[in-house]
Amino acid sequence: MVELPPELEYETLLDRAYALLPESAKKPARFEMPVAVVEIHGKSTLIKNAGQIAADLRRDLNHFFKFMTREFGTTGSIEGQMIRLKGRFGPGSVQKKVQQxxxxxxxxxxxxxxxxxxxxxxxxxxxxxxxxxxxxxxxxI
Ligand SMILES: [Zn+2]
Incomplete structure (x- = not known):
């Protein structure tokens, strides 16, 4: 087996190529979709981790809240880090709206x-x- 000088080793070349990439290209291309934690309380729906979802997406909670109320055609309120929507909406339909x-x-x-x-x-x-x-x-919106 031929010994390559350290500067030509595959790993070294790979590291060097990687170092030349712009910062933005190093992030994994796969995007992690936030998962809504949903609870139905009586006649309203709570998105318990709405604040975290907005923070993960680097969006304003008010913007996310406005979107949710318009999409579900309802009203609601922001309660701390939670969103309360008037009406009963299942986790599946809330998650679909998060994806949208x-x-x-x-x-x-x-x-x-x-x-x-x-x-x-x-x-x-x-x-x-x-x-x-x-x-x-x-x-x-
Ligand atoms: Zn782009």
Missing amino acids: YVRDFVLCPVCGKPDTHFIEMNGVRMLKCEACGAVSPVRE
């Missing part, structure tokens, strides 16, 4: 990465991607 929120307001439509934030352009809200730099329109 992520699709509509978090993932970059160009590269699919979740590293995005909102910016205002001429008074219009846009989604700016930190990974690829794309600026995409984002719908109003």
Whole structure:
């Protein structure tokens, strides 16, 4: 077996190639979808970890709350880190809305990465991607 000098070893080359990648490309491409913790109390539905979901997605809890109430066509309130929705909605339907929120307001439509934030352009809200730099329109709630 031929001994390669340390600087040509596969691992070293790999490390070097990796070091040259932009920071944004190093994050795993797989996005971890937040899972809503849902409890139905009487005639209302609690999303117990709404604050954590919003924080994980780096979105404002008020924005997430507004989306949820519009989507379910109801009213509700923010109670600490929880969202209370008027009406009974099962965990499955809440989770579907979380996924829709992520699709509509978090993932970059160009590269699919979740590293995005909102910016205002001429008074219009846009989604700016930190990974690829794309600026995409984002719908109003
Ligand atoms: Zn992007």
